[in-house]
Amino acid sequence: MAELVYRPVIGAALAMFKALDLKIDTQGSENIPRTGGAVLVSNHISYLDFIFTGLAALPQKRLVRFMAKESVFRHKISGPLMRGMKHIPVDRKQGEDAYQHALASLRSGEVIGVFPEATISQSFTLKSFKSGAARLAQEAGVPLIPMALWGTQRVWTKGRPRNFKRSHIPVTIRVGEPLEAPSDQYAGAITRRLREACQELLEAAQRAYPVRPKDASDTWWVPAHLGGTAPTPEQVKAAEAAG
Template structure:
């Protein structure tokens, strides 16, 4: 199937990343299946996460169709691009339509990208996972591929201005081995195992990250439990 929008957008993104001199460190991309359907599951700390998570599939010559809130598809700039790349809009009041669309895509051999935390984590820690990704994998008979991103929050995240200056920001990405989702297992148990694996990958990415805050004013992107000044999960909940 011809990709008149997706591949040019990927090319433009890679050109932009080169111009920004981003230092992208990806390990485990070989874990993306070469053929067949799969559910790619990532943590969510930035508005740009779908781009970086999608890059993990390029070495296997695969494209990821992400599920994203429908507001993104209504935007005058992002909307045509998202539709052209065949991503899947999610109306939270009518989520069943998006679920069926994703299921059909998985059964036809596509990779579907999901952020099971549903929204950006402002604490930069893992929030609870919703079970939709696991249920899709079970119904379609495809594996789950865990992914962890780190550093993307420094480019553009919720409550912070964009940072697209040429400042050599490192981005660390880790892809884990596929996790099977048999139908004879409880979806909640698989979801917990999946979350644990993403957490392990996230911690690995954080340990490998080559930059530490320069001074006290640069600790906003570091989680509180790692000594940073990002709000704790409890503090985030209190502000809502």
């Protein structure tokens, strides 16, 4: 029943991206298993990242069930769609129900999508990873699939207006090789390896990105350590603490 909702949503997203003439470059989709459970783990730089992460699984004919904050499920438009696609609501104050839901889905052979940074990175660098993805993979006995997105922040990100014009923005997606999550290993150590894999993929996506800022006014989407004017992680933390 869920696919009666999911597939039309995918079609609508693809039509929108075609209308915007986004240049989507995906490599590594073959690393997502065609059958069985897996935890798909990505960086988080845009409100649309779940769509692009899901697109990476389409060549393998997989539909990803994402863990997302509960408020999205309460929205009158997005709520019915999220529930219809069997995504998983997360109450950050009481996350155990979401964890058990995701665990059951993995054991039934689903691919679960997780953003272990929990929130959008406004510095466009990797934040620290929470250990939930590793613990899920360990308990379900499934692999972790690291991946990275780049360019999605130019379409719609936190603190910036949406760019839904026909802007020809490139989006680069890189999917890495599966990481095993043995049950006898410390989840923190697995999480560190997972973050390192995502960091390598992010750097590869950035190197492959086909455009550079047009001028000094267009450097907002480039991290400070790469010469851009995005806030540093320290500046983001200071602003969050002050606000």
